[in-house]
Amino acid sequence: DIQLTQSPSPLSASVGDRVTITCRASQSINNYLNWYQQKPGKAPKVLIYAASSLQSGVPSRFSGNGSGTDFTLTISSLRPEDFATYYCQQSYITHYTFGQGTKLDI
Amino acid sequence: EVQLVESGGGLVQPGGSLRLSCVASGFTFSHYAMNWVRQAPGKGLEWVSHFSGRGGNTYYAASVEGRFTISRDNSKNTLYLQMNSLRAEDTAIYYCAKDADYFGSGNYVRVFDNWGQGTLVTVSS
Numbered sequence: 346d347i348q349l350t351q352s353p354s355p356l357s358a359s360v361g362d363r364v365t366i367t368c369r370a371s372q373s374i375n376n377y378l379n380w381y382q383q384k385p386g387k388a389p390k391v392l393i394y395a396a397s398s399l400q401s402g403v404p405s406r407f408s409g410n411g412s413g414t415d416f417t418l419t420i421s422s423l424r425p426e427d428f429a430t431y432y433c434q435q436s437y438i439t440h441y442t443f444g445q446g447t448k449l450d451i
Numbered sequence: 452e453v454q455l456v457e458s459g460g461g462l463v464q465p466g467g468s469l470r471l472s473c474v475a476s477g478f479t480f481s482h483y484a485m486n487w488v489r490q491a492p493g494k495g496l497e498w499v500s501h502f503s504g505r506g507g508n509t510y511y512a513a514s515v516e517g518r519f520t521i522s523r524d525n526s527k528n529t530l531y532l533q534m535n536s537l538r539a540e541d542t543a544i545y546y547c548a549k550d551a552d553y554f555g556s557g558n559y560v561r562v563f564d565n566w567g568q569g570t571l572v573t574v575s576s
Contacts, residue, residue: 346513376556381496381563388546388566389496395555400564412556432496436561439510441486441498 347371347435351444358449362423366447368416368433377437380409380418383446384429392431393418423449453477453565455547460570467537467574473530473547473567481525484550486563487532489543489572497543500532501550515541537574544569 348371358364368378376396381389391400393409396416406421420427428451433444459471473485487499500521501510509521520533530547548563 376558377560379560379562383496388568389563390566391562391564394553394562395558395560398553398555400562430495434496434498434563439501439508440512441501441561443496443498446495 346440347374347437347442349433349435349442349444351431351433351447353447354445355448355450357451358423359451360423360425364420364423364449366418366431366433366449368411368418368444370414370416370435373413374435374437376412377435378409378411378416379434379436380407381432381434382427382429383432389432453549455549455565455567457545457547457567457570460545460572462573462575463537464576465538465574468533468535469537469572471532471534471545471547471570471572473532475528475530475547475549478549480523480528484561485523485530486548486550487521487530488546488548488563488566489541490546490569491540491543494543499545502530504550534572537572539574542572542574544571 350369378396380393383389397409430446430448454476457473484504502521518536522531546569547567549565551564552559553562
């Protein structure tokens with residue numbers, strides 16, 4: 346299986362900060378990388394797909410980048426509602442895997 | 452509006468069995484692959500199983516292979532997960548997730564674009 350390693354974990358930041366979360370794959374996965382946000386007690390929701398495409402309805406302060414094995418999720422200016430846990434996921438092979446998650450807190 | 456509603460969770464003893472259901476609405480269920488994803492208390496997301504939209508291909512995580520069986524009834528818009536030989540480490544919230552192809556950066560990628568609210572499975576004596 347393809348392993349995904351996220352860093353940092355956890356991540357402390359303040360409202361208005363610019364933050365970047367990294368996801369590294371154990372082998373090349375081209376751009377088959379998605380990012381999800383999960384808030385406590387809720388199901389995850391997709392933010393970014395294909396490494397850099399913004400899901401409809403997601404604010405433009407979220408952006409993704411990368412290809413191959415190294416990927417990033419950046420939030421340009423943190424808002425209070427962004428404090429949550431973020432997961433990367435590979436869909437390169439059908440044995441999907443998720444990163445361990447990055448909890449973003451104040 | 453897409454809706455996915457899971458049910459069937461509960462308390463079961465180690466070695467026992469449980470069947471989860473996920474009823475879908477708001478889209479043509481038979482056209483889409485579906486997945487089960489679980490989350491142990493305080494832990495991260497773990498993909499469990501996949502059922503393709505066409506062709507009937509199924510896939511399982513190594514942790515559940517041989518114990519869990521995914522199935523679907525397209526006439527009832529329902530996805531199932533039969534869980535046998537349950538262990539304490541199977542305790543988790545189980546989510547069903549719709550699997551769709553999205554075009555981005557020059558190719559299609561699979562995305563879990565809709566999720567249910569989850570159903571809690573607790574394996575304990």
